[in-house]
Amino acid sequence: MEDEEPPRLLEVSSPEPEAGPSTSSKDQYDRPKIPLTLLTGYLGAGKSTLLDYILKEEHGYKIAVCMNDFGDTTDIEAKSLTLSDPNSQQTTTEFLSLPNGCLCCSFKDMGIAAIEEMVANAPGGIDWVMVELTGVADPGPIVRSFWANEEMGDLILDGVVCVVDSRNVQKQLAEQRDGDEINECQKQVACADVILLNKLDLVTKDQMKEVESTIRTINPTLKVHHTTHSRMPLSDLFNLRAFSDPTAITSAQQQDDDHVNEHKHDGEECSHPSHIKTESHTNGIKTVLIPLPLLNQEQYLRLNEFLESLLWESKILPSKSPSPEILRSKGYILLEDGREYVLQGVADLFELKELPDISNQAGTSDDNNGKVVFIGKGVGEEIKNALIDFVGI
Template sequence: MADEVPQLIDVDEVPELVDVDEDDVPDLVDVGEAAAEPRGRARTPIAVRKMVRDKVPITLLTGYLGAGKSTLLDYIMTENHGYRIAVCMNDYGDTTDIESKALQFSNDDGNDPSAGMLALPNGCLCCSFKDLGIAAIEDMVAAQREKVDWVVVELTGLADPAPIAKSFWANEEMGDLELDSVVCVVDSRNVLKQIDEARDDGSPSECQRQIACADVILLNKTDLVTPEILDEVTAAVAAINPTLRVYRTDHSQIGLDKLFNLRAYAAAPTAIEECSDCISHTHTKGHAHTHGHHSHGITTTTIPLPPLSAEQFAALNDFLEEFIWAGKLLVDSKPVSWDGEPPEILRTKGFMLVDGEEKVVQGVADLFDIQPAVGSGDAQPKLVFIGRRVDSRLGDVVRARLGI
């Protein structure tokens, strides 16, 4: 099966985990495989150098307290995996015995941007960014630039990653940093209950929002649930966000190459073509379809797009500006009737052909960007919206705006 690619996820089916060529799409890790992988296996310097980019990539790590974030961070900061990672922890207390493993602790000079950085024996660095802003993180990393290939930022268990991802993605003060992806760790034992929880105002829970904004999900603690429960969890997660890469793990053990260099916010067709929707074999061509769950509050709709003319592209760009930036849904300059409040978008992805030129759409919350695609891919033109009150009517609006 070395040349196969992952099956597209249908929310009515539990997706199978398949093996693929590691030079193409990353393997989906099964529990036994993950457990068998040596924790101390070092990566060769050549493999590390392949991941070096002009800017230092950032991975946001989210997940409920107790899901396994600390276990993953402990692996990053203690094992000889070969990566030089700066870990920005929300609180040192969330990870056991890190300070005792440090080689040195920088001085308390307030003028030193590297103050507060711990140097670890495996070549990684860590710091606490509690109460610090993006600029402070950028300054600390810049001071250690020759020692850092990657940055992992841990979010609190109750954090909504959407506004944080938006800040890291769009902030002009980022300098030498760029957002690569959002990784979410979930507790397979408790995630179904956490998904069905709601805020006091009836809006989706933090767990739902974390899953909706993630690019990768680690279904952790798989050794503590039955195969039937694990399949139910997989389907529930895919119902919220069918664009995810899903890995099943035990004690958060996974090769870091599965989490890094995903370019989920880059203008790369691979960031779109690996969206695991099921348009091609379960829905009528040309019509949007929606994934959801009766109690989630967060749904996904995927809208197939034809090749676009320059005029149609301009119309689509106008639609995205009005909808994502201003929260307006208009057809022929008239508001579209929507039951209750209009949709709230958490994540936008898209791929389109405009007069033969490939373009990629990326968005988080109320920001989006369209760039020429980098490299070539076989992605089918489409728009994917993930958020609240999202349904197939968005496809009707898009087609009306495009005149198709």
């Protein structure tokens, strides 16, 4: 009988943890995410010039750059990841293999995993990752891939930066596709969070005003910078938090208002998206900005239902009429009980994220004005009127 008794448990003191980084799940969860920027722009806009500037300038960041090492072509199967170290005069380069093509019209999970692995193994860690897309890339599917997988590893999607050739962008935007399809340049502008209007030295002041007006017409939520040789303070491209910061829309709107004030003439208002809520452009791309009052809980749930039908089922409630092609969605929603949400969407993927203690954040709007912005082909008054009717505002 004594042999069948269970053995006594002995009390053993746990060894002291070794010095160095903790690997506990809690520490991994609390560890700050590394922001990742997607860099897009049409052929010849100046993406490679910007990356060259990032890698050579003494800016104080440790940056990993995943770049198209052999130029903007669609058949490259190797990309270089270059680490820029502010404490060293040198950069180091490694290569990752993307077997199914370049960072172009699709981006496989294996590509994300490869970047995460290389970043994790970077000596001394890094501050920022920038991934260059090809000049003919549709950024939408790639943004969705990174956004949907941002809970994997240490990376988090920080924003989409688009470099524009100010001298040629009007012609690029006007290029026609079969069946009146939206072209790549239009998609790049529509999906971006920040625009660099590059080659300022090659256009006149009036031409630059026209380019900026066109760009803002397509995407009025952009933060716009004028550059020559793609040079600008990198702090304006870093830590954008474009997919989580509720001030992203209000900041861009304030920049729009400043732009309008600068270009008033003879007492007249500029024709500008901040004054015109819907504006058409090449191939039917339009933007609609819908102001929102404070919503009660029922109205918030109806707004969510409207978004699900619009973006998931391509139906406009309450009539269930076919939805236009939505490229980008953004919003800032305030509830009567004090809760606040930010809406981010790319194509049919969207998120309504509650923002805790937002009233204490600098730059938060204090005018109790919410808004929803849709950018896409054929959006306009129909969506605006349907949302107002269905939500009951």
